[in-house]
Amino acid sequence: MTHRIRAARPDDLDALYDLAKLTGGGFTNLPAERETLAKKLESSSAGFARDGDEQSGDLYIFMLEEYATGRIRGTCQVFGEVGTTQPFYSYRITTLTQHSKELERTFRNQLLNLVTDLEGSSEVGGLFLHPHERAGGLGLLLARSRYLFIKQHRARFGDRTLAELRGVMDEAGHSPFWDALAGRFFGMSFPEADEFNAVHGTQFIADLMPSTPIYINMLPESARAVIGQPHPSGRAALRMLEKEGFAWDGYVDIFDGGPTVIAKTDRIKSVRDANEIAFAGTGEEEGDVEMLVATGKLEDFRCCYAHAHKDADGGLRLDPQAAKMLEVKEGDMLLAVNRR
Template sequence: MLVVRQAGPADIDALMELAYLSGRGFTSLPEDRGVLSERLLLSQASFAGDVLPRQAWFVLMLENTETGQVDGLAAVKGGVGIQRPHFSFRVVTMEQYSSATETRFDHKALVLVNECGDCSEVGTLFLRPGKRQSGAGSLLARSRYLLIGTERDRFCDTVMAELRGWFDDADNSPFWDGIASKFYRLPFEDADRMITSTDGQFIRDLAPRHPIYLELVNADARDVIGAVHRHGVTAKRMLEKEGFRHSGLVDIFDGGPTMTAPRDSIRTLARARMLPWRVGDVEDAELALLSTTAIQGFRATRAPARIGADHVLVSSATLALLGFNDGALVQVSA
């Protein structure tokens, strides 16, 4: 069976393997053992409640309990833009009118902004190739919302998600090549690495301070603004199903879209309930998303369950997978 569980320092080898598999442009999963080790320590402290809510970074692992293999990961940040600004480009329309010629032009432009300081973030959704079927991706993605649902007040009223931008068949980013690289003048890999391994001062120093008129940008770069990487199409659809919508913001390096949703309107959260569990026959029951009800020791799975008005019926195997050994509530979402 598949279970989503909290990550800790012992997961570093599995996390490094997934980082290598994730490919170019997966900014939140760098191939850097030192950075990832620090992140796992932060995750451990976050689950233990030793970190301020807005500084928490929860890493979740999708584990196959039959093989012990970690097949994917996801993450939730309590807040963004806490220790440094979270820069994005906003796509805006700039109107220009000449009374002398009675001519009006609407220009599309990119404007550097820092607008995400009041958001929590779901991200780093990655599944091992060949493991993206049978609902594994949905379980992993939706478990992030159930984590938020355990203690909603620890998270912001708005939740954001950044999707990896478009890369061509040669694994190059037209947005980086045609726009961003003109300002940073670094190889993409170096800039990508510096996002997670430095304080981001280079962004403040080098980012454009004036609007970038898109008429002046080559078509290859212009056409991929807000486009999603081919491996991120399914993730985008899952976000849309949960109620996320385009915010008008794009990533400053690869042009990938930022999507947002009100926390309590997220479909999985809106349908989630805390109910007492009972053990019973669920052989023909519908599958449901189930989780523990606290951040510390968080676990989630998808299993047959009968959801009633005042309780949920589950199997003893499901309870064991979630780590229950006595009477307690379970969080459930259809």
């Protein structure tokens, strides 16, 4: 129990930039562009500081901190509502069935339809863990902490939550889906378009992207093969999302064809199963259960793993290190869910 999640601060810029440089591209929510990251941290601070509990297009950035040293080892993000300032575009895969009586044959063709169906949803994204830390459940800590934050501030989030997974690309960062489709209309490579989107937003998509459905069979095999497939590095993230109750419903990213998975917010496992309980002090006893525990509102939000057990009065006792990382005193309210 050596790491905790906390709200990002403007002075995390250097650490966030260092993480962004390690992503290998394709992370729209974490571009290796210092000025853009600084603006994102400003937006995050404004989201944490906003008065009122209604849903809005807030951005919340969190940092994975090694508590003893203060080193930043990962990050993740939550968006209160997508599509508030610019359209939120996706491709939706649909099927068109056509029958020829003369040929006595039925054809079922899949099409990509440009849609904004998911506007109004909340989004979890921007998760990146330092390559040297991919052990010990830290990726799971990053991912699930977001759901505890959502439950702590439920009125700020929508009825649906989505997650976009990075699609398949080669070692040079080129996407076969982009090259076969959108790249033909934008006159730029996938890395160029991805960077432009991260910095300037999505309006250029509305300006140039064809709005007519695209027959998937007209795309080359290299593009068809990756539609709805996550990047190999994202397969573990997809499994974590599926375990939380997210499912793929035919939506894919218009840039790289990666899957967009969706869940009813209140049915996300960590949201549904987390319970509020008072902190009853520290103690380590046989039978302790390993839990994910959070406390604090907005910019004071903190989350970590803890060895915990309920005392006779119904409060929750934590191991001393977890209590220290959470900065709690007896009587403070916790949000807790079993680690497994």
